[in-house]
Amino acid sequence: MIPVTKPYLPSRENLDKYIDGIYERQWLTNNGQLVQELTRRLERYLGVENLLLVANGTLALQIAYRALGVSDARPEQDPEAITSPFTFIATASSLKWDGVEPVFADIDPGTWCLDPINIEKVITPNTRAIVPVHVFGNACDVEAIDAIAQQHSLRVIYDASHAFGVKYKGESLLKYGDAATLSFHATKLFHTGEGGAIIFKRKEDLERAKKMINFGITGPETIEELGINAKMNELQAAMGLCVLDEMEENLKARADVWHRYEKELSKTLQLQAKHGALGYNYAYFPVVFESEERTIRVTATLKQNGVLARRYFYPSLESVDCLDAKIDQPISKDIASRILCLPIYSGLEEVDQRVILSVLTEND
Ligand SMILES: *Cc1c(COP(=O)(O)O)cnc(C)c1O
Numbered sequence: 001m002i003p004v005t006k007p008y009l010p011s012r013e014n015l016d017k018y019i020d021g022i023y024e025r026q027w028l029t030n031n032g033q034l035v036q037e038l039t040r041r042l043e044r045y046l047g048v049e050n051l052l053l054v055a056n057g058t059l060a061l062q063i064a065y066r067a068l069g070v071s072d073a074r075p076e077q078d079p080e081a082i083t084s085p086f087t088f089i090a091t092a093s094s095l096k097w098d099g100v101e102p103v104f105a106d107i108d109p110g111t112w113c114l115d116p117i118n119i120e121k122v123i124t125p126n127t128r129a130i131v132p133v134h135v136f137g138n139a140c141d142v143e144a145i146d147a148i149a150q151q152h153s154l155r156v157i158y159d160a161s162h163a164f165g166v167k168y169k170g171e172s173l174l175k176y177g178d179a180a181t182l183s184f185h186a187t188k189l190f191h192t193g194e195g196g197a198i199i200f201k202r203k204e205d206l207e208r209a210k211k212m213i214n215f216g217i218t219g220p221e222t223i224e225e226l227g228i229n230a231k232m233n234e235l236q237a238a239m240g241l242c243v244l245d246e247m248e249e250n251l252k253a254r255a256d257v258w259h260r261y262e263k264e265l266s267k268t269l270q271l272q273a274k275h276g277a278l279g280y281n282y283a284y285f286p287v288v289f290e291s292e293e294r295t296i297r298v299t300a301t302l303k304q305n306g307v308l309a310r311r312y313f314y315p316s317l318e319s320v321d322c323l324d325a326k327i328d329q330p331i332s333k334d335i336a337s338r339i340l341c342l343p344i345y346s347g348l349e350e351v352d353q354r355v356i357l358s359v360l361t362e363n364d
Helices: 012-025 033-046 057-067 089-097 116-121 142-152 203-212 234-245 247-265 292-304 330-338 350-362
Strands: 051-054 080-083 101-104 127-131 155-159 179-183 196-200 217-219 286-288 339-341
Touching: 012 033, 012 234, 033 051, 033 234, 051 057, 051 203, 057 089, 057 155, 057 179, 057 196, 057 203, 080 089, 089 101, 116 142, 127 142, 142 155, 196 203, 234 247, 247 350, 292 330, 292 339, 292 350, 330 339
Parallel strands: 080 101, 080 127, 127 155, 155 179
Antiparallel strands: 051 196, 179 196, 286 339
16 A cells, blocks of 8 residues: 555664664663754754744643743633644644634635635634644745734734755744744654654743743752643664754655656646745645545545555544534635545655556546
């Protein structure tokens, strides 16, 4: 079977070297040497400051909400945050889990990111934040979102789980918002098995979050505030350092796959409309068909040919019962019903990609 994605497995020899170091130091977690090294190297690689490594991308969102005062210990205040219905469940469920009501605003039909015009319509006195998603690594309309946030005194936390290494107007896209979060799950472009990071705009927010990820403990006998366990460990960091060492090869292989798809499919299928100023990371290749019926048919034909393409993000999140969303999001619902993500990973052979392309072009 050809999967939709494969975790990138770096050189075993390199990984063994890092693991030897862990055995020598006998230090497994709590801000160890490798976590510190990965923090520095990621800041340099991404061109950002104030980066905090955490245990996964969902905790990255939750710690960001807490450090920025979006979620707090007073749920009777009914806080709300405006977010996208067209994303992985964790963006919205992490808000709900922390007592913040996710309020959806519909997406732009071309870029599939939150449409700023729809954000303004759902702001209430209880709105504390906007949580937009740079979906599939595309940049949100960051200027318009920043302007709305300023005008209404709202926090902005970008779920940038898909946007590792993405540049916007020549600089890291992760610099926008009060914070941006990354997921380093095994299936993501850059990964640590499980893991994640938060990039804060301000140093004081980073310092606050640092305490929060280690139970609020600040010394052997001091607990300064309410915290949780969200620390990354040394084994995760070792994997990350090795994946980062091979990032150029990984990116090049994905870019080759991405460009072959684009060349063959851009005339007949709807692709994501990318921001002009975007430096893309080739993490995903979603296509949109003219009908849900054809989407289901192509998915089945691909499966008969040994290819597991995935319908994501489907379903649109306003239809997920446990999120209690009451309002229809017609554009997100429509795109979600017709979208398919095609296999893309380093190591996907051109012959296998040809099989996928022939199914997609035959089924016109
Ligand atoms: C992967 C992902 C997450 C969750 O990250 P984990 O590391 O799996 O917890 C959150 N949001 C989006 C958009 C994602 O794709």
